[in-house]
Amino acid sequence: MSTLSPYAPEAGPPRGSSTGRRPSGRGRRSSPMTWRWSDRLVLAAAWIAGIGLCAIAGAIVLYMAYRGIQYLRPGLIFSRPQLSSDQAGSGGFLDPLLGTMLLTAIGILIALPLALASAVWIAEYGRGGRVNQSLARVVESSIEIVAGTPDIVIAIFGLAVFQLSLFAPFSFTAEGGGVYGRSFIAAGAMMSLLALPPVYAATRDGLQAVPGHMREAAFALGKTRITTIRRVLIPSARSNIATGVTLGISRIIGSTAIVLILLGSTLRIESQGSIPGVGLLRGTGSSLTSYIYENSPAGEGGAPQKAYAAAFLLLIFVLLLNLLVDRIGRAHADSSGLAPIGAVV
């Protein structure tokens, strides 16, 4: 291979330790000016790719900020959407905002216990005995399948489940008993499937990172396994769990497909039945994502300005959640800083 040719002129052996930026022992860099043109081309392409991605991300944020500052008014956040063909009269997005919060709450409330239980069981009990091991494999691969399932398929699955007459009490019902399968409960339950994989992965990694001697110390004090888990392991994995939950929340607030299919297309929150809390959960509504969709030309198309304003608000939430992951993540060492994306995949 030509690259291994001893006559390759481009680089001498690394000479001694320079004051290089990386203490990886690479030595002084050979100057790219002396490289072959093909190598220089690849080097340039790598820089362009890296900087180009930054430029795209920066452009998206700046453009959304520009549009957001142009159109976002505090009044929009606190007023309810109105049916109107005119942008000036169509109100704000109080209901979608509340809808997003409600969906997030339901989703996390369902996902957190499930994810915690499976992570604890896999990490602490899944190794003992053949039955447990094979069951643990089943659970692990199911969570991987859930993580890989597109959210549109999860939404369609939710529709199939909640349209069963068995689940009629949980969803919006038409006059005469037709079950639409659309409600906050239906959408929230499916949202929990989005949040489950990141919470599970983060919790499991946190539990596995707890050194074995902490378990042994607890056992030596006469604690049972479950007490050790509750008093020692879960508290020390707390920051991992928080990271997972934050990632789960950002997946939930960004999901459009589930809201479009399982929450119906009413912009206002419409309760179903007369019991206040239950009626709300059984009712339909919207979230920020579906509000953006409905106001863009793809939906009703009436109000791109409202769509920009809501999108800016959503982007701010996402950025804040990103920052939160960073702040929590600083507590436990993180190799590349990109692991949070990997956890979601």
Add this chain to the structure above:
Amino acid sequence: MIERLRKPWPDHRAERTLGAVSLLVGVGVVAMVVFVAIRAWPLFEHNGLSWVLGGGDFEAEVNRMTAATTKPAAAVFHLRAWPLIYGTLITTAIAVVLGLTIAVLSSVFIVELAPARVRRIVIPMVRLLASVPSVIYGLIGILVLVPFVSNHLVTEHQKVSMQNVVQLTGGGLGVTAVILTVMITPIMIALICEALASVPPSWREGAVALGLNPLRAVRAVTLKAIRPAIVAAAVLATARALGEAVMIQMVSGGKTFSPRPGDGVVFFFEPLRTLASAIVDFREGVGSPALSAAVYGFALLLLFSAFALSVTGYLVKLPLRKYQTRG
């Protein structure tokens, strides 16, 4: 009751409870396949597997399905959905090929080339790209990119010459593929970066000591070592691209059409529809039994593709474990 829960549990009960709760996830996955399959059954009953083939007029078939009554005749179920599958495959292929190139280059940039100060900026930016919701990508696409393409890239002449085939509105393969690339590249970067960082530095240092310049060393040693991770990243990104629904529905032009590579540049302006975006398109039509069976059929196909891809991703990553590098 509450008091009993507060007391420390005996270990065996805790183990069984936790195990049962975890198995719920497995039950959920089985339920997902079963429910979607049952709902999609009429489609398979009437078409067999040949609904994935071409040869029909998709829009006419869908209109017939929508118009059908609650007890449709067997002929109504007739469907040939190849245009959707073709649209899915072509957008995914373009996005994955483009994205993989960008991802490999920028991962090498992030891990090996960039000065620490630049790296501290690039990594949060990549994470930002990964976390922007798809509806915001769609919004930017439909309000910024589609009008731009329509006004500046598609010429009047092209619009007129394609008039009788399909209307060029700006949205279509080009915009879809570009945005999809931006959406899936960060996923690949995350996986490739993790693999790059786990290659022992001494391997690359050895290559440098033999006289390779740093870039060649990365290419000859590091990238070769993580080839399985690169393939796995491509596979997982493919799964993500297949399932993208809302963004594609917003920017793809909203017509069932198979873009023809023979058309030259116009190829990139031709509208299309993918399996996932068709589900969003026809979401209101699930009241009609025939259309509902078709929509569930699309979902089932997506579910199995995602399943097959995650198995492939797992198998591809196996050799990495052998070298004790994490993938």
